[in-house]
Amino acid sequence: MPANLFPAPVEIFRFLPEIILALGGTLIMVLEALTGDRQPKNALGHVSLAALFAALVAAVAVHGSPGPAFSSMLLVDGFATFFRVVVIAVGILTVFSSYRYLSREGANTGEYYALVLFSVAGQGVMVTANELIMIFIGLEISSIATYVMAGLLRDDARANESALKYFLLGSFATAFLLYGIAFLYGATGTTNLTAIRETVLRADGPSPLLLGLAAALMLVGFGFKISSAPFQMWAPDVYQGAPTPVTAFMSAGPKAAAFAIFLRVFVTIFEPIGDRWEPIIWVFALASMTIGNFAALTQSNVKRMLAYSSIAHAGYVLVALCARSDIGTAAAMFYLAAYALMNVGAFAVVAYICGKGEKYVGIDDLAGLGSRRPAVAAALTIFLCSLIGVPLTGGFFGKFYIFKAALESKLIWLTVLGLLNSAVAAYYYLRMLVVMYMREPGEATENLEPLPAGLRTALFTSAAGVLLLGIFPSRILEFAVQSAKLFGR
């Protein structure tokens, strides 16, 4: 029995954010159990917010002492802290925008907030994991919590169907991912990422054939999770069916965490066989961008359109991955942060407009928002400009930085096609602007209740964030470049 292995206090400190989130979730469940059904559940929402903010502070504090923890199960470095902050921020914005939505749908139960906390904790584990088992368990915790959140409105047939589809394809993807991990374990003999990296880089390392097989299988698993091209059929249905705050959460949180592990596994471990999987990722990136943009052109439902646009944005991040360089990783990190903010913001506006039972979810239901609620319309305009890639917004700078990285590694055709794709994307985002500003108010915007407090905070923090990333990106960019440089060394 190895010597007393009580984890050193610094190791527990490095795992603090996830501990806070898990304890917060448990606390909410205890409170939920004690209070009957009479008390309003907003109090539990505030508890979850407190836990999220504490975790955010902890995540920033933990950055002070980077390094492995719990016998190198966990590795806290710049990369991990960056994604931890993004994931927790998405959690905070989701909770803010779901107060009003839940009480309107009558599903204002404490469990929703507990599940958000558990899902964010799972994503935190995924992002800091330095061990394949940790990646797998973190992925499962966040996925199961998100499956249940998607199906929370049990009597709404669409929510059920979206939860079912999300569950089936999620577990299908996890099975592929596991099979890839099995072969990786078979090839290198260990499941610890740093150890695998050494075995792979060694001269007599495992055969590229076996690594290629493992990479292919894991690529299928990751492809599903980030909803990139060949595996994106589930995303539109699930995004449309699930309740809107949950869709906002799903499109930003788990996707960013999935990209984090995708980057960690592919950029550090499968680097030697890089020229094998790079053409595949090239094709995936182009396919996602094209399918996402062209399919979104014909949509009339806002959520479905934003789902296709999120597939296209997954394509852009894949372009950064395809660049296979430090700048590429930094570009992907920056883009995911900007993407998370603008997407959660856009869905928050949809959550505000969609009314009880998500009646008004069509693009035409946004008619006349500009004249009825100019502030909300201005926020949505900022998000749409950022999604299009108009300068002075985070989206533009992210896209610019990605294509700079791509051009640096000679992906000239991918850059040109990617940019043309974003020009095509401008059309369907413009349709929303047109409807919002240039049409007379329809029935949806006529009887809109005033903007609730929670949603107002969510909207304006994400709008400010998008503008900040656009106008003064150097602070965050410099942090991303620093952590990408010593990522995986």
Added chain:
Amino acid sequence: MPEGYLPLFLFLIVAMIFPVVALGFAKLLRPSLPSGAKLEAYECGIKAASNARGRYTVRFYIVAILFVIFDVETIFLFPWAVRNQALGWFGVAEIAVFLLILIVGYVWAYRKGAFEWV
């Protein structure tokens, strides 16, 4: 094949063969002239009103789920039980944390009425 398990497998094989052989012979030997009345589900002589397999109610299902989850919890305790002297207080602390979290789940499920059998 660890030698200890050979008898176990022999037992398994015998257990599988015996019912097959017994039912097989019975089927071959007995006369079989099936008729409508014979095939009906026997409900103490009363005319069978509906399909033999009635619908179960949901609460059976919830108990089954919680059984599986707490079954997994007990399986986690097996390795600990085997090595608890070597693990000592450190092991006890780990298991305490593990059980505490699951007890919260149990209390929550209880308060939510998952176990009521009404």
Added chain:
Amino acid sequence: MSFLGWFLLTPLAAFLLLLLLPREQEKTIRVAALALSLAIFGLSLGLLAGEPRETDLAWIPELNIRYHVAVDGLSIWLILLTTLLTPISILISWKYIDRRVKEFHAFLLLLEFGVLGVFAAMDLFLFYVYWEVGLVPMYFLIGIWGHDRRIYAAVKFFLYTMAASVLMLASIIYVYQRAGTFDYPAILAMLASGKLTFTSLEQTLLFLAFFVAFAVKVPLFPLHTWLPDAHVEAPTAGSVMLASVLLKLGTYGILRFCLPMFPTAARENAGWIAVLAIVGIVYGALVAMVQPNVKKLVAYSSVSHLGFVILGIFSFNQQGFDGAVYQMLNHGVSTGALFMLVGYLYERRHSLEIQDYGGVSTPAPWLSTVFLITTLASIGLPTLNNFVGEFLVLQGAAQADFRWAVFAATGVILSACYMLWMYQRTFYGETPEKVTHQMTDLNGREWAAILPLLALMVWMGTAAETFLPRISAANRLILQQTTVNVPFNVQTPAPRPDVAAKEIADAR
């Protein structure tokens, strides 16, 4: 942060200030907007005086993107034109714009901010940012306050420019990746000193990417289809700003960026571009002749006039350059005035079709005299502004290739035809009774808006010497940059076989 840096941020400050005003008092919003834009115009006059007109601050150090803005002979007058026209367009939309007044004036100031930025940007990234920022307010101006088919026109306007400028972004990044910096003067220095060289294929592709983005904005002949729709649907103030300032972004971009960076490719392609320009001149004039709608007519006349500018630029000599830049200013003044006057007519008669008018001169004599002066100016009557520009362009074109000058001259004649014919149909002949009681003469506000432009027309026509020296100084520098690398029509530098082949081989 020198005076220029602060000056360029004042429109943004004005935009934010306007947003803070309450929506209801439309009067105060109009007055505030007018006061702010006049203040900005006053400030811009300050640019003329002081010498150090440059600001260079670090914006994003990691990618060495700098807030590097500078003003030279080429851009000083364009900036002044923009700052002059913004208060004028606020003035003319006093009665015209009645709904959502606050957003209208806010977008106008944001448009001014974007356009001023483009004229002063010396950093490629900053240039692209201002280029796109200028696009969004114009889209809203056309889309919200336009006439019936405004949404189609607005979306078409946005997509045309967006699709073209996306390729420009790709080439900007490519140049950045090869040069290591976005700073335009530094890139030019590297090009001149030979540290940075593009193979002939690279240079042509990059030139075409930049050129297409600017040609859409000019608009050059095949890419002009968005202009008539945008003009017809835009409100008067929008049309004025669009015609006099936004179209100049394209030509300014070509002169500032396309020519000095890719001189060889520019000279190689000068041939077919000049032909396109001439086709634009003649085609624009012919189509304008048959237009029933006044605004469409003026729009096609702009296509024709800007054909002259392109012709001047691609004749690669001092007169051609000076003529092109001067013609840009003239076109801004005269076409801007024309659209304002058409706006006055529309305000009175609420129709843009020519046959609804007739004999306007009897009820509104002053309006018709002012309209006459502007028409004569736009067709290039000597002593008025366009004549100087067109004359210089034709002189430059003749030096480059005599046949160009011959065809271009026909354009001048054609423009005289359709303009005068339009004038005759609207202002002379018998006055239908609907026109008589609807048509009133110019009131004080309208006079105040049109007078500065009239004065400018005469001043620029007669005393061109006040404007030309600065322009020709800047043009001489640009001309010198385009010739220093390679004299006219000599073969291109031997392409480095390894780089070009490898470059294309592993382009993925």
Added chain:
Amino acid sequence: MQGVPLSWYLILSAILFALGVAGFLFRRSIITVFMSIELMLNAVNLSFVAFSYQFKQVDGHLFTFFVMVVAAAEAAVGLAIILTVFRNRATLNIDEINSLKY
């Protein structure tokens, strides 16, 4: 280590995985689709144990153990979701659950 060579186990788990994938793609009723996912997970467990038997170490066993725990948790939640789908709609036939297609 005369026993059965490693590659036989790998072939077996590959075929099992393929059967699971085929079942997932081509069966109509959700319960059978869910069972094929369990088959795939079992194929993964098999290859994990085969590799760890090859390396003579216990990490593989531990990974399989965690895969089983997760499979149990997933089955519980998944079947609960299937239950709600059934409660709202009498069928468990995948093709008929397509209200989200327009």
Added chain:
Amino acid sequence: MLDTAFFYAFALLVLGGALLTITQRNAVHSAIWLIVSLIGVAGLFLLQKAEFLFAVQIILYVGGIMVLFLFVIMLVNLDEAARERQFRGRWWVALGCLALVAAETAYFVIKGRDAFRFAPRPETPASPLGNTEQLADVLFSTYLLPFELASVLLLVAIVGSVVMAKKRI
């Protein structure tokens, strides 16, 4: 020799069970064949000296999850579903895919026969402890964090399933 015999027996169980699981029309029959396949896999675990996993497979998979499956099948009385067409589209497409995957796997195994040289593992001394004890040592020392996270996972599963299953929460 005995091991290969047992290997073939269990392999037959596994593959036969799997094939019949996905081809059976009646859900209950599929469940039963799945149980047979799981027992086959448990046997294979035993063949590879993983007694703890053999026990967990039997208790957890067969005892727990399959009970759940049968409960759900009972609950939603799938017999009318049995009458519906079970296979979507053309089943020869399924066979085609299966053949493709089998060919691919065979290619991997044959071509990669030599590729399976693994990193030379230091010969860990056959420790006196039994399989479960070894596993316990590793589980509670190096893999402590996954163990604690497993409890969080189970908690999420409890919340999730009860929230979904209860009619009125």
